[in-house]
Amino acid sequence: MYENKTVAVVIPCHNEETQITRVIETMPDFVDSLIVVDDRSSDGTIATVKALAATNARVHLIEHEYNEGVGGAIVTGYKHARDEGIDVTVVMAGDAQMDPDDLPAIIGPVARDEVDYCKGNRLFTGEAFGKIPKIRYFGNAALSLLTKVASGYWHVADSQTGYTAINLRMLQLIDWDRTWKRYGCPNDYLVRLNIYSARVRDVPVTPVYGVGERSGIRLHKVIPCMLVLLTRLFFTRLVHKYIIRDFHPLVLFYAAGGATLLAFFVCFVRLLIVFGTEFRIDPATANIPDINALACGFLFISAVQFFLFAMFFDMETNKDLR
Numbered sequence: 001m002y003e004n005k006t007v008a009v010v011i012p013c014h015n016e017e018t019q020i021t022r023v024i025e026t027m028p029d030f031v032d033s034l035i036v037v038d039d040r041s042s043d044g045t046i047a048t049v050k051a052l053a054a055t056n057a058r059v060h061l062i063e064h065e066y067n068e069g070v071g072g073a074i075v076t077g078y079k080h081a082r083d084e085g086i087d088v089t090v091v092m093a094g095d096a097q098m099d100p101d102d103l104p105a106i107i108g109p110v111a112r113d114e115v116d117y118c119k120g121n122r123l124f125t126g127e128a129f130g131k132i133p134k135i136r137y138f139g140n141a142a143l144s145l146l147t148k149v150a151s152g153y154w155h156v157a158d159s160q161t162g163y164t165a166i167n168l169r170m171l172q173l174i175d176w177d178r179t180w181k182r183y184g185c186p187n188d189y190l191v192r193l194n195i196y197s198a199r200v201r202d203v204p205v206t207p208v209y210g211v212g213e214r215s216g217i218r219l220h221k222v223i224p225c226m227l228v229l230l231t232r233l234f235f236t237r238l239v240h241k242y243i244i245r246d247f248h249p250l251v252l253f254y255a256a257g258g259a260t261l262l263a264f265f266v267c268f269v270r271l272l273i274v275f276g277t278e279f280r281i282d283p284a285t286a287n288i289p290d291i292n293a294l295a296c297g298f299l300f301i302s303a304v305q306f307f308l309f310a311m312f313f314d315m316e317t318n319k320d321l322r
Contacts, residue, residue, distance in 0.1 A: 010077030
């Protein structure tokens with residue numbers, strides 16, 4: 001227990017035979033339960049966990065019948081912890097990239113009921129730029145910015161970290177069967193937490209790389225998928241939080257911004273067509289129509305202003321969810 005609260009750690013695994021022993025053996029004593037969810041590994045992960053469970057009563061192994069993705073493994077662990085009535089449930093990857101020394105910082109705010117959800121942020125320390133592979137660092141930064149817009153948690157960063165802690169109330173409120181099951185699940189969770197006005201906090205954690213982990217992330221597949229996911233999550237949050245549960249005029253500003261931006265693109269395409277036609281007839285006399293150009297400028301500036309106002313209202317609405 002930690003500060004009189006029961007603690008479980010969900011460990012999603014897929015082919016982590018070389019790393020899972022390190023994760024389990026370095027787990028602090030205050031952790032009551034280790035819920036290892038094997039997501040249909042093809043190596044010796046299951047045999048290794050079973051051997052560890054034989055000498056460690058805290059270890060509970062759950063095996064998936066088919067591969068569901070990291071989000072699916074986390075959801076299975078969350079449901080188990082929810083059904084057991086665990087007060088604080090943490091997620092730690094099975095690849096040993098999450099430092100167990102950071103557990104008190106992750107668990108503490110949730111155990112003390114200061115927040116509903118606490119997540120690690122590898123960027124706070126200033127060590128991340130030197131430790132995280134550069135492509136992943138800049139990709140993380142871009143996704144974090146988009147996640148701020150999609151989730152409404154403008155104060156959080158490092159959205160792709162899976163090192164998190166959540167309280168029992170949120171485990172019971174959220175419909176985990178509807179969550180995203182693969183890469184991008186932390187972004188999905190933030191959106192659903194915001195719909196329920198959950199308090200979320202970032203805490204500094206140490207970035208851990210070069211311990212034998214293997215990344216299965218393929219950027220050419222992940223980036224398009226994440227853009228679609230974040231767009232869908234953004235509209236899901238607007239509808240559920242600002243229309244269904246309680247109307248807020250910021251949706252009108254977002255709608256006006258979208259309509260104005262669409263009008264800008266139509267006007268801009270027309271401008272290009274007119275100019276291109278004149279250029280083909282006589283390059284020397286080709287010119288951009290003044291009214292068309294002014295309309296494009298006006299529409300673009302208006303769209304930007306509508307979006308900025310909408311974001312400002314969103315920030316104000318969610319500023320207390322810290």
